[in-house]
Amino acid sequence: MKSRALSPNVVAKRLTIGEVARRTGVATSALRFYEDKGLITSERADTGHRRYRRDTIRRVSFILTAQRIGLTLDQIARALEQLPSRRTPSRRDWTTVAANWRPLLDERINALTQLRDRLDGCIGCGCLSLDTCALHNPDDTAATNGPGPRYLLGDSTPA
Amino acid sequence: MKSRALSPNVVAKRLTIGEVARRTGVATSALRFYEDKGLITSERADTGHRRYRRDTIRRVSFILTAQRIGLTLDQIARALEQLPSRRTPSRRDWTTVAANWRPLLDERINALTQLRDRLDGCIGCGCLSLDTCALHNPDDTAATNGPGPRYLLGDSTPA
DNA sequence: TCTTGACTTCAAGTTGACTTGAAGTCTTAC
DNA sequence: GTAAGACTTCAAGTCAACTTGAAGTCAAGA
Numbered sequence: 385m386k387s388r389a390l391s392p393n394v395v396a397k398r399l400t401i402g403e404v405a406r407r408t409g410v411a412t413s414a415l416r417f418y419e420d421k422g423l424i425t426s427e428r429a430d431t432g433h434r435r436y437r438r439d440t441i442r443r444v445s446f447i448l449t450a451q452r453i454g455l456t457l458d459q460i461a462r463a464l465e466q467l468p469s470r471r472t473p474s475r476r477d478w479t480t481v482a483a484n485w486r487p488l489l490d491e492r493i494n495a496l497t498q499l500r501d502r503l504d505g506c507i508g509c510g511c512l513s514l515d516t517c518a519l520h521n522p523d524d525t526a527a528t529n530g531p532g533p534r535y536l537l538g539d540s541t542p543a
Numbered sequence: 544m545k546s547r548a549l550s551p552n553v554v555a556k557r558l559t560i561g562e563v564a565r566r567t568g569v570a571t572s573a574l575r576f577y578e579d580k581g582l583i584t585s586e587r588a589d590t591g592h593r594r595y596r597r598d599t600i601r602r603v604s605f606i607l608t609a610q611r612i613g614l615t616l617d618q619i620a621r622a623l624e625q626l627p628s629r630r631t632p633s634r635r636d637w638t639t640v641a642a643n644w645r646p647l648l649d650e651r652i653n654a655l656t657q658l659r660d661r662l663d664g665c666i667g668c669g670c671l672s673l674d675t676c677a678l679h680n681p682d683d684t685a686a687t688n689g690p691g692p693r694y695l696l697g698d699s700t701p702a
Numbered sequence: 703t704c705t706t707g708a709c710t711t712c713a714a715g716t717t718g719a720c721t722t723g724a725a726g727t728c729t730t731a732c
Numbered sequence: 733g734t735a736a737g738a739c740t741t742c743a744a745g746t747c748a749a750c751t752t753g754a755a756g757t758c759a760a761g762a
Binding site for chain 2: 748758759
Binding site for chain 3: 559560561571575590591592593
């Protein structure tokens with residue numbers, strides 16, 4: 385017989401939204417927001433309150449780190465979909481997904497490093513000319529990040 | 544006698560907003576937006592149309608590059624204030640301001656590189672544990688970028 | 703004459719990642 | 733018994749960086 389109710393003897397202790405918030409440093413409002421977006425899931429207690437599985441903490445940590453790398457929540461959601469939904473993800477599961485970040489990180493680091501090198505060159509020569517200075521002639525726009533015109537961000541190409 | 548009207552013999556040819564847009568790849572709406580924000584300035588023709596000085600192109604290029612580095616328009620505005628407003632900025636003026644980017648770039652590159660190294664370590668050991676894994680315990684939040692919770696971006700500290 | 707294109711202003715809309723506020727439930731402490 | 737604290741939902745607000753739309757001006761060309 386499959387138990388549907390949460391018997392405390394069988395399942396590990398679930399966490400309230402406040403507990404997850406305290407442990408991750410993420411506001412409860414943000415956690416609800418993540419749940420709306422499908423990034424995390426919860427069960428409900430009799431009271432209607434959310435109860436999170438313990439590995440939610442790791443999931444939230446994953447989200448935070450992915451954001452630091454520069455991924456949007458949508459991209460992170462897609463990455464999280466690769467995790468097994470039925471069982472608790474194993475170490476291997478997590479590292480597999482995290483390994484996908486490697487090339488993204490490399491790309492971002494390369495873009496910034498190139499920018500820095502060009503900047504050094506430009507400061508050295510004092511040119512900063514639109515025509516001759518490589519700094520202002522980015523051919524690597526797809527790798528850029530941070531705020532800016534949408535089409536520079538590489539998310540979508542301009543019409 | 545100081546001439547107030549724009550005599551084409553005296554001043555270099557001014558650019559229309561369309562010309563600046565074509566040369567920089569920035570939409571006219573964005574250029575007006577930048578002007579509202581005080582990032583660029585213009586004079587007006589008799590028709591009421593904007594007329595930009597030639598060095599506006601460089602100014603816009605500067606803005607674009609600064610955005611690639613990860614600066615907000617407000618930060619860029621503050622940087623541009625360091626430029627001489629009366630005379631056309633010289634090469635030296637530009638490079639001085641651009642040199643300020645250097646440490647910022649370094650910081651961003653270091654933060655990402657650290658993240659990458661930690662990621663490599665974590666993939667190697669397969670831990671990714673909240674407690675033991677350095678990847679998820681960022682002590683360098685101030686240097687992060689990209690979207691994410693405001694207080695992680697280092698723009699303003701949480702209350 | 704009329705249309706096209708380039709420009710003008712000003713208000714409102716968009717996207718991402720959330721936060722804030724209002725109104726309500728439930729439990730625990732005094 | 734009542735007040736505080738933790739939770740609920742749902743709608744609306746916020747911020748950055750723009751874009752879009754409406755309504756209008758002006759000059760040049762067919």
